[in-house]
Every structure is written in structure tokens, then in C-alpha cells.
Amino acid sequence: MTDPGMHDASGLTRRRLIEFGAQGAIGLTAGGWLAGCGGAKQKLSSTATPAATPKRGGELVMSMITGGSTETLVPGLAVSEPDIARAELLFDPLFRLDPDLGAAAAVAESAEPNADGTVWTVKIRDGVVWHDGKPVTADDVVYSINSWADKKQNYTAATIARVVDVKGVRKRDARTVEVPMRLPVGDFPILTAFYGFAVLPNGATPKEILKNPVGTGPWKFKSFKPGARSVFTANKDYWVHDGPYLDQLTVDSSFTEEPARLNSLLSGQSQVMQAMPFALARREKTARQIKLLEATGTSFQCFAMRTDKGPLADKRVRQALRLLADRKAFVDQILNGFGEAGDDLPSRGAKYYAEDLKREQDIDQAKSLLKAAGQEHLTVRLDTSNVLDGLVDASTLYQQQAKQAGVNVKINRIDPGTYFSVTPGRWLSYPFSTTFWVNGTASLSLFYLNALSKAAPYNETGWKDPAADKLLMEAIGTVDEKQAQDKWHEVQQLQFDEGGYLVYANQAYVDGLAKEVNGLEPSKAAWLSGFGLHNAWLA
Amino acid sequence: MGTPIATTDPGDRPLGPPARTSLGRRRPVLGFLGRRLAAGVATLLVASMLIFVMTEVLPGDVASVVLGRSATPESVKALEGKLALDRSVPERYLDWLGGLLTGDLGDSAVALAQGAEDPSVASRIGEPMRNSAILAGIAFVLFVPLALGLGVVSGVKAGRPLDYVLSLTALAVNALPEFVIATFLIIIFFNWLDLFPPVVGFGPGESPLAHTDSLVLPVLTLLAAAIATGLRMVRAGIVEVMRHDYVAMAELNGFSRRRVIWRYVVRNSMAPSVVVIAQVAAYLVAGIIITENVFNYPGIGRLLVDAVKNRDVSLVEDVAMILATVYVLVNIVADLIVVFLIPKLRTSQT
Numbered sequence: 001m002t003d004p005g006m007h008d009a010s011g012l013t014r015r016r017l018i019e020f021g022a023q024g025a026i027g028l029t030a031g032g033w034l035a036g037c038g039g040a041k042q043k044l045s046s047t048a049t050p051a052a053t054p055k056r057g058g059e060l061v062m063s064m065i066t067g068g069s070t071e072t073l074v075p076g077l078a079v080s081e082p083d084i085a086r087a088e089l090l091f092d093p094l095f096r097l098d099p100d101l102g103a104a105a106a107v108a109e110s111a112e113p114n115a116d117g118t119v120w121t122v123k124i125r126d127g128v129v130w131h132d133g134k135p136v137t138a139d140d141v142v143y144s145i146n147s148w149a150d151k152k153q154n155y156t157a158a159t160i161a162r163v164v165d166v167k168g169v170r171k172r173d174a175r176t177v178e179v180p181m182r183l184p185v186g187d188f189p190i191l192t193a194f195y196g197f198a199v200l201p202n203g204a205t206p207k208e209i210l211k212n213p214v215g216t217g218p219w220k221f222k223s224f225k226p227g228a229r230s231v232f233t234a235n236k237d238y239w240v241h242d243g244p245y246l247d248q249l250t251v252d253s254s255f256t257e258e259p260a261r262l263n264s265l266l267s268g269q270s271q272v273m274q275a276m277p278f279a280l281a282r283r284e285k286t287a288r289q290i291k292l293l294e295a296t297g298t299s300f301q302c303f304a305m306r307t308d309k310g311p312l313a314d315k316r317v318r319q320a321l322r323l324l325a326d327r328k329a330f331v332d333q334i335l336n337g338f339g340e341a342g343d344d345l346p347s348r349g350a351k352y353y354a355e356d357l358k359r360e361q362d363i364d365q366a367k368s369l370l371k372a373a374g375q376e377h378l379t380v381r382l383d384t385s386n387v388l389d390g391l392v393d394a395s396t397l398y399q400q401q402a403k404q405a406g407v408n409v410k411i412n413r414i415d416p417g418t419y420f421s422v423t424p425g426r427w428l429s430y431p432f433s434t435t436f437w438v439n440g441t442a443s444l445s446l447f448y449l450n451a452l453s454k455a456a457p458y459n460e461t462g463w464k465d466p467a468a469d470k471l472l473m474e475a476i477g478t479v480d481e482k483q484a485q486d487k488w489h490e491v492q493q494l495q496f497d498e499g500g501y502l503v504y505a506n507q508a509y510v511d512g513l514a515k516e517v518n519g520l521e522p523s524k525a526a527w528l529s530g531f532g533l534h535n536a537w538l539a
Numbered sequence: 540m541g542t543p544i545a546t547t548d549p550g551d552r553p554l555g556p557p558a559r560t561s562l563g564r565r566r567p568v569l570g571f572l573g574r575r576l577a578a579g580v581a582t583l584l585v586a587s588m589l590i591f592v593m594t595e596v597l598p599g600d601v602a603s604v605v606l607g608r609s610a611t612p613e614s615v616k617a618l619e620g621k622l623a624l625d626r627s628v629p630e631r632y633l634d635w636l637g638g639l640l641t642g643d644l645g646d647s648a649v650a651l652a653q654g655a656e657d658p659s660v661a662s663r664i665g666e667p668m669r670n671s672a673i674l675a676g677i678a679f680v681l682f683v684p685l686a687l688g689l690g691v692v693s694g695v696k697a698g699r700p701l702d703y704v705l706s707l708t709a710l711a712v713n714a715l716p717e718f719v720i721a722t723f724l725i726i727i728f729f730n731w732l733d734l735f736p737p738v739v740g741f742g743p744g745e746s747p748l749a750h751t752d753s754l755v756l757p758v759l760t761l762l763a764a765a766i767a768t769g770l771r772m773v774r775a776g777i778v779e780v781m782r783h784d785y786v787a788m789a790e791l792n793g794f795s796r797r798r799v800i801w802r803y804v805v806r807n808s809m810a811p812s813v814v815v816i817a818q819v820a821a822y823l824v825a826g827i828i829i830t831e832n833v834f835n836y837p838g839i840g841r842l843l844v845d846a847v848k849n850r851d852v853s854l855v856e857d858v859a860m861i862l863a864t865v866y867v868l869v870n871i872v873a874d875l876i877v878v879f880l881i882p883k884l885r886t887s888q889t
Contacts, residue, residue: 068845069649069663069854070605154614207654226653227845228837229742252742256844259722260835263737267729417848421603 058538059248061270071226075198076155082253088531091198091215095189097525103189117184117479124175138171143202157196184477190443218534245537273512278336291513295522298441305500308462310431316373323366330504342503352488379408383433385419391434461500579867586863604850649851671838675823678761690773713767721760721833772815776808817873
């Protein structure tokens with residue numbers, strides 16, 4: 001279940017479009033958004049202001065913090081936000097996340113399981129064509145699934161090989177593909193609703209994609225220079241409302257400084273500022289020069305505690321450290337209010353998230369747990385880095401909070417360039433560290449496979465309990481929704497009681513928009529209404 | 540010539556080290572140039588070692604940083620092979636140095652990791668270098684007459700209200716780092732007057748000269764910082780010369796004040812001014828790094844920051860070396876100009 005607040009009539013607890021127009025008509029705008037929201041659940045094509053008819057034509061420049069010369073066009077190798085944006089613009093997965101984190105059909109029209117979820121049959125949407133005009137066929141999809149799992153390519157989608165029997169994927173007819181599973185899978189669509197699972201043309205290699213990316217996405221490739229600019233033209237054959245309303249879209253990923261990006265937006269050189277830093281967004285809320293697009297989804301900030309070795313291997317100590325955190329303080333001070341308190345469980349907001357498991361600061365209980373563990377005067381090193389703005393501040397804040405129970409947290413700052421390097425002494429070997437998850441959090445199955453199972457490639461907390469793995473696979477494999485809910489609750493209860501994540505907050509997606517930009521509604525899936533931008537139009 | 544300082548000593552000096560005197564005696568300027576070039580080469584050699592060692596000690600191992608969050612042991616190993624990271628530091632240093640001398644800048648680590656068709660550093664630095672040269676060049680061309688003009692005015696009017704205004708403004712601006720100057724300029728020229736864009740609005744492949752409005756604020760930032768330094772030094776030179784007896788003599792001889800200032804004072808204060816101008820030109824090499832990042836200007840400074848962030852070591856080393864070379868060359872040229880301005884130096888063995 002998602003947050004009950006999501007389902008109340010106003011819906012405004014989690015998703016807000018804050019517009020400061022000339023009239024400052026906040027109430028009016030919110031009403032307008034709500035009217036637009038009804039349609040959002042069925043398809044991706046609703047607009048924020050239903051009263052206005054979208055206008056076709058025009059160009060838009062989106063500014064992003066640079067990924068530098070390492071930027072790429074290959075969806076499976078996307079690391080930086082500009083990479084991810086381009087993957088979403090050029091390509092489509094089989095399913096895309098809708099604004100409420102459901103899996104909306106994209107290249108796939110539908111996917112149906114057999115009775116026990118061991119074989120999924122994927123039907124390709126009729127009339128989906130590549131940017132070169134050729135139709136998408138079952139061969140393309142079979143190739144794509146194989147390439148996701150191809151060890152040589154090192155794609156981020158490789159996790160799929162743990163659930164899909166890749167070798168057994170076969171074409172049934174021109175538009176139908178059979179996907180056999182290695183274990184029962186209850187919800188295949190949500191598992192693949194992720195930019196890394198982009199559908200590629202049959203035989204496309206990373207080298208070819210880098211040279212001339214041919215996708216099915218809303219935008220066609222025009223030019224690309226890493227760390228500088230990429231230009232796209234509207235794909236008029238797109239399957240949503242005859243393609244984007246705009247004619248051209250430029251991703252300017254040359255920015256190293258946030259104030260320069262804001263200046264670019266204010267001066268009209270760009271119209272969209274993806275991922276505004278919270279402090280700037282807070283200021284712009286009162287400055288009222290631009291619109292803010294704001295939604296809290298499943299992206300979260302946390303501390304990762306190693307559960308298998310080191311000072312925090314004792315679960316009583318981990319529970320104590322979790323109880324020391326005052327989560328509201330994190331939201332107020334680190335996120336400037338752009339987010340929600342966390343409860344130590346990843347992916348709040350995703351389907352089957354255990355909303356009833358709550359944790360509040362409790363210094364006394366923390367002290368007694370530490371005493372029981374013989375760690376009353378615990379001193380622990382916290383590895384941290386400003387890989388994301390505010391993470392070091394969050395560490396300092398936690399240091400202050402932990403002092404109340406006599407726990408001495410020693411902060412160890414690490415250079416952002418190497419913080420996430422997979423080398424000894426760096427990522428995946430920190431005993432206690434700051435981290436965050438932005439992508440791949442909308443599906444519990446995908447996140448737990450990636451980070452919270454024995455063979456997980458990004459197992460930050462060293463979570464390797466065989467019993468927990470068995471439970472996880474059962475949860476992933478449950479087709480019936482009611483039963484799946486119960487299974488996932490068990491999985492999360494275990495994490496809540498013994499896990500290594502101290503999730504202090506879910507952070508919002510906040511974008512800055514020029515006043516003339518319309519059509520984008522807040523989405524819990526990602527920034528900019530899920531990055532597709534085919535709904536954006538200029539007044 | 541009429542320059543009192545020109546106590547020309549036309550005769551060859553009989554004393555001096557024999558090995559150099561033959562050239563030095565016949566062509567003293569060439570001898571001087573030779574010695575300056577030799578010193579320059581030595582400086583660059585030391586710089587090259589420092590640059591190489593510095594990039595070596597950057598935290599994190601290059602291959603895994605370049606490959607990023609998706610690095611695998613195999614891909615790390617493959618890239619380390621391509622970058623020859625398995626070889627010793629002195630070996631790699633000599634390789635790199637040898638390449639530089641033959642004009643081969645090597646390959647960018649990042650481009651290799653991506654399997655780019657042309658991974659050479661050379662293919663990556665052309666456009667940023669041109670852009671930076673345009674930015675620094677315009678700033679420099681505007682700087683020389685402005686700094687000299689304002690410095691002379693300030694020096695001649697030393698102690699008068701105009702001098703106070705100019706000197707104090709220069710002192711204040713001089714105390715501000717570039718990004719603060721840039722911020723002030725943005726507030727004035729964009730937020731208040733809405734005259735010029737606060738960030739660069741052109742992309743790769745385009746010339747900054749086709750977007751002159753984008754150039755205004757970056758140039759002004761560099762110019763403000765440069766003039767603040769230049770003006771004060773030129774003024775000091777003028778004030779110094781004004782104190783000399785020959786200036787008073789010239790005035791007493793009935794030469795007009797204008798003639799005294801331009802032919803005696805300015806001419807004789809030129810040598811230190813040239814040194815200052817050279818220093819400022821050298822400053823521009825460093826100043827563009829910050830200015831480019833503030834205005835998001837696609838030049839060598841931004842390339843350098845990006846390369847350091849991505850541990851593109853060969854690119855960092857090459858760019859740093861190019862900047863060091865420009866720095867040394869500017870200083871040699873300045874020395875030569877000084878020699879030509881002061882005839883005494885032209886013939887004596889400095």
C-alpha cells in the first residue's frame with residue numbers, strides 16, 4: 001500500500017504543483033492539477049492545466065548538472081542524470097512508470113503471467129515504430145532482453161538475469177514474446193519499468209547506439225556532445241498524441257555550478273531546470289520568478305550500516321543507531337522541507353510498501369539497547385561525501401543527534417569523485433556510510449534484487465541472510481496481490497527489525513520551470529514528469 | 540631619443556664568461572633570449588614533474604573512477620592495460636614527456652573507457668582552447684590601454700581626488716575574488732539592467748564571436764580583476780619616475796607638462812609596466828578557470844575542472860602543461876619587450 005495520504009481527496013500531501021503566477025493563484029492551480037490527475041492514471045498524456053489546449057511548436061532548453069566527458073547515450077550504461085534523461089527521451093522500456101508509480105504500457109501493450117508467474121507473455125503495442133520508421137518486432141524485444149543480461153555489456157539492467165531465464169526468451173509471433181522466469185515473478189511490468197531496460201533495435205551494440213541512437217522514444221536524435229549539449233527533434237510517429245508538442249528539445253548538460261543554471265533559467269536561455277537544489281528551490285518559492293514542479297516519490301537518502309561485519313554487525317547496535325535519528329529534523333534542515341520523514345525502509349511509495357512500520361526517535365530505548373550490547377560508549381566512524389548536496393550536512397546533523405545517547409560519531413569525509421568507486425576501502429565496503437537512491441526504487445522487487453539480497457550487485461549493507469533471501473523470492477513470485485502484500489510485509493518487517501538501512505527521509509523531485517512552460521504534472525516517478533517531456537508545451 | 544636614462548654604452552664589454560661572450564658580445568639580445576629560453580625549459584621540466592606527481596596522488600584509482608559506478612573487475616583491468624597503469628611511474632612519466640616533445644598528447648582515459656573512435660586528447664582540447672584564447676585575448680587587448688591610461692592619469696594626479704577615486708576603487712576590486720566580481724556584474728547587468736545574459740548561451744561547435752552578448756560579462760569580470768592590479772602598478776611606476784630630478788629639470792627647462800609626461804615619465808615607467816602587463820597576462824591564464832565556471836563558458840578552464848573531477852589524468856596533465864607553457868612564454872616575451880624598451884639592457888650582459 002502506498003501512503004494513505006496519497007488517496008485522500010486532496011492528494012496534496014505528497015504531490016504539489018506550486019505555481020506563482022501573476023495572481024499567485026495557488027488554490028486555483030492545485031484544483032487544475034487535480035482535474036488533470038484523473039486522467040494521469042490511465043495514460044501519460046494528461047496536462048496540468050486542462051482548461052488550456054496544448055500548443056504545438058517551439059523549442060525548449062533543459063539545463064542539467066554535467067556528467068562531464070563520461071556522459072553517454074547508451075541507456076544501459078547511463079550513470080549521470082543527463083544520461084538517464086537522454087535514455088528516457090530517446091528510448092522506451094516495455095513499461096514506463098506513471099505519475100503514481102504504476103507500470104503504464106509503453107512499447108509493450110500488455111504482459112500476462114501464466115498461473116504461477118513462471119512465464120510472462122509480452123504483447124508489443126501495435127504501430128510502435130523505430131525512429132527510422134521500421135516497426136518494432138518480437139525479434140527486437142528478444143534481442144533487448146538478451147542484451148540487458150549480456151555480461152560483456154555491463155548494463156545496469158543485468159539484474160534481470162536473476163529472475164528471467166534469458167536464454168529461454170523466445171518470439172511467439174511478430175508481436176508476441178514469451179519470457180520464461182527462473183523463479184515465479186508476480187509483477188514483471190513494474191520490474192522493467194526503468195530506463196535501464198530500454199528496448200533496443202535487434203543487434204544494436206553500445207558503439208552503434210553511441211553513434212546513432214535509434215529508439216522508439218518521444219524524441220529523435222540530432223546531435224550529442226558529452227558534457228555539453230544534446231539536441232533532439234520531435235518524433236511525430238510517437239504513440240502518444242502524435243509525438244511531443246514541441247519541435248525541438250536541447251539538453252544542456254554543461255553546467256558545473258547551480259547558480260549558473262538558475263541564472264540561465266531566469267535569463268530565458270533555458271526554460272527547464274531539472275533537479276533544483278532544495279535551498280535554491282526554497283528561495284525561489286518566495287522569489288516567485290519561476291514555477292516549481294514538485295513531487296515526493298520513492299527516492300531516498302539514508303545511512304547504510306554493514307550487517308555482516310564490523311562494529312554494527314550486532315543488530316541491537318543497528319536498532320539503537322536507528323532510534324537516535326530525529327527524522328523530521330532531516331526533512332526540515334537537510335531537505336528544506338522538500339521531502340518526507342523516512343522509517344528505515346527503502347522505497348516508500350512503491351507498491352506493497354509497508355506503510356504501517358513507523359519509527360520515531362527514542363533515546364532511552366537506544367541507550368538500553370546499547371547497554372545490552374555492551375556498547376554504551378560506542379564510537380563509530382561515518383564515511384560521507386557530498387556526492388549529493390547535503391549529505392555531509394546530514395552526517396553532521398546525525399552526529400549531533402547521536403551525542404544525546406553518548407554515541408560518538410566520527411565523520412570521515414571522502415572525495416566525491418571516488419566515493420562510489422567499487423574498490424577496496426570505498427563503496428560496498430564502508431562499515432557505516434551515507435548514501436542515497438534515486439533510480440530503481442519504484443519497484444520493491446527491483447530494489448531488493450539490486451541492494452538487499454545475497455547476490456545483489458549493490459549490497460551496501462552486506463545483507464546476506466539465506467532465510468531472508470528465500471522470503472524475498474517468495475514475495476517477488478507471488479502473483480495474487482493480497483498474498484503479495486502479506487509476503488512483502490514480512491520481507492520489510494525483517495528489514496525494519498534487523499536491516500542495515502537507516503532511511504531518514506524520502507527526498508522530493510523538484511524542478512524549476514519558466515512561466516511559459518506548461519503541460520508537465522508532478523510525477524512520483526522522476527523529475528520533470530518522468531523525463532519524457534512529450535507533454536510539455538509553450539504558452 | 541631624448542630619454543635621459545638612455546646612457547647608452549655602445550662598446551663591447553671585455554669581461555664575461557668566454558663560452559657565452561662570443562654570441563653575447565655580437566648579439567647580446569640573442570644571448571639574453573637563449574638564457575631566458577633555457578630557464579623557461581628548465582621551469583617547464585620541473586612543472587611537468589610536479590603536474591605528473593600531483594595527478595598521481597589524486598585520490599582513487601583512475602580506471603575504476605573513470606569507469607564509474609558500473610565498473611567491473613574485468614573492465615577496470617582492461618582500461619588499466621590501455622592506460623599502461625601497470626607500468627612504473629617514472630616509465631609513464633618519460634613516455635608522457637617524450638610524447639609531449641613529439642607533439643603527441645596521448646589519449647584521454649575517459650574516451651578510452653567509452654571506446655570513442657578518436658580518443659586522442661588533441662581532438663578534445665582544440666575548441667575549448669580557442670574559446671579560452673578568445674576570452675582571454677579580448678580581455679587582454681582591452682586591458683592594456685585601459686590599465687595604462689588609468690594608471691598614468693592616476694599617477695600624474697597622485698594625491699588629487701581623481702587619484703583617490705581610481706586607486707581606492709582598484710584596491711577594493713583587487714580585494715575581491717573573481718566569482719564575487721562576477722556576481723556583482725550579474726546583479727547589475729542582468730538582474731537590474733537586463734542588458735547581458737548571466738550565463739553563456741552557445742553550444743559546442745559555435746564560436747563565441749557569434750555570441751558577443753555572452754562574452755560581455757566574462758570579459759568584464761576578467762578585465763575588472765586585471766585592471767585593478769594593473770592600474771595600481773602602473774600608477775606606482777609613474778609616481779616613482781615623477782620623483783626623479785630629470786623630470787623636474789625638464790619642467791624647469793620649459794618643456795610643456797604634456798611633453799614631460801609622455802616623453803619622459805611614461806617612457807621611463809614603461810619597463811615595470813610591461814612586467815606588470817605580463818603578470819596580468821599570466822594571471823588571465825589562471826583567472827579564466829574560475830570565470831569560465833561561473834559563466835559556464837566552454838573553455839579550457841571548464842575542461843580542466845571536468846577532467847579533474849572525472850580523473851581524466853592524461854587530459855589534466857596535458858592541459859596543465861599547456862597552461863604552464865603559455866605562462867612561461869608570456870613571461871619570456873615580456874622580458875624581451877623590456878629589453879627592447881631599455882636600451883641599456885639591450886647591450887649589457889644581464
